[in-house]
Amino acid sequence: MRSKTWDAIIIGGGIIGVSLALELRHHGAQVLVVERGEPGREASHAGAGMLAALDPETPAALREMARVSAAKYPEFIAELKAESGMRIDFRRNGTIYLASAEIPCEGTELSAAEVKSLEPGLECSGYVAYLLAEDSVDPRELMAAALEAAKRRGVEIARGSPVTQLTIEADRVTGVRTTKTGFASPVVVNCCGAWAGEVAPITIPTRPVKGQLLSVVFPQRPQHGRSLEHVVRGESVYLVPRSDGRILIGATVEEAGFDKRVDTDVIQQLQQAAAILVPEIGEARIHDAWAGLRPGSPDGLPIMGKTSVGEYFAAAGHYRNGILLAPATAMVMSRIIRGADPEIDVSAFSPSRFPCDEHVAFRSA
Ligand SMILES: Cc1cc2nc3c(=O)[nH]c(=O)nc-3n(C[C@H](O)[C@H](O)[C@H](O)COP(=O)(O)OP(=O)(O)OC[C@H]3O[C@@H](n4cnc5c(N)ncnc54)[C@H](O)[C@@H]3O)c2cc1C
CATH class of the missing domain: 3.50.50.60 (FAD/NAD(P)-binding domain)
Incomplete structure (x- = not known):
């Protein structure tokens, strides 16, 4: 046989x-x-x-x-949802990208007032802000x-x-x-x-490139009445909102071999860096913290x-x-x-x- x-x-x-x-x-x-x-x-x-x-x-x-891959995503998600019968948190609200100076960028430059109206809780003074038409997904x-x-x-x-x-x-x-x-x-x-x-x-x-990140939740409704709507990418930290109210804060980039340990000091530093951009995050509760290994080349x-x-x-x-x-x-x-x-x-x-x-x-x- x-x-x-x-x-x-x-x-x-x-x-x-x-x-x-x-x-x-x-x-x-x-x-x-x-x-x-x-x-x-x-x-x-x-x-x-x-x-x-x-x-x-x-x-x-x-x-x-x-x-090409980003353009394929809506159909990819629709197919997977239909075939699996499962939910996938796929958000299409865009990214606010914060740069320390003007850069060539395929987004729309935002005034400080525009940033405030899009994200009332975001502090962007000292940055040039761009709105990028990008999506996000819960992996x-x-x-x-x-x-x-x-x-x-x-x-x-x-x-x-x-x-x-x-x-x-x-x-x-x-x-x-x-x-x-x-x-x-x-x-x-x-x-x-x-x-x-x-x-x-x-x-x-x-090779493995370690990344540590955390998610936070607000014990009460944030002062501005809503949590973050957009992905925010700053120079030292990014914030990725999920539809259930969690906000992911990432991430370190570490050459640490195949080590996936989480360092609480590093997690705190990430939360502090995020709180410079969105002060209310300083008061948020840590929901989870983890590390993963990006496949670097x-x-x-x-x-x-x-x-x-x-x-x-x-x-x-x-x-x-x-x-x-x-x-x-x-x-x-x-x-x-x-x-x-x-x-x-x-x-x-x-x-x-x-x-x-x-x-x-x-x-x-
Ligand atoms: C902290 C962090 C943040 C990230 N953020 C983003 C982001 O915002 N957007 C984005 O696009 N990407 C992001 N990435 C990158 C993204 O997660 C990875 O590029 C992607 O998941 C790689 O997928 P993969 O299938 O190649 O690897 P993996 O998901 O690592 O899968 C590889 C699989 O191979 C298996 N395997 C290994 N060796 C063997 C073997 N010998 N035999 C059998 N099985 C084996 C492993 O067990 C594993 O399941 C992030 C990554 C990290 C760590």
């Missing part, structure tokens, strides 16, 4: 892996996601969920992809709905043990090995986020496309924008895997820009 094979195996059940699984399944593929723990509990659980497609700090090479609700939709679409998920290596024959991938078993497929995609480098024999060079761009092993692909290294970039990544990767034109120029993201193969020699030495 022949053992089971899938058309594609995706390693890693975060938002990147699950979005791609949904897209490949939509095109008729039998898909297996192999997740070492519980799907959707790493960076995709920790993110703030800003869909910051117009951020002036986004690298130029990423802007087209960011815009946990997004992830839960994506997983439920994947289940209903017939995507299979094997959880609980990590993929340690690929199986390869004649320079082409034939499947994966986990610590417990093996799975066969002629196509494998590494969507392991900050851990992408741990699947032998080639190293996709991502050596040049700050995603690592997406074919690798040097036949039919082994990477979709990792989305760093600070993986929630935003999930729908466009799924579209582009599914097209590359199916041999179609990716529709977006993704040459800047090619895994071949890094000397992955040197790591092969290093690893097997």
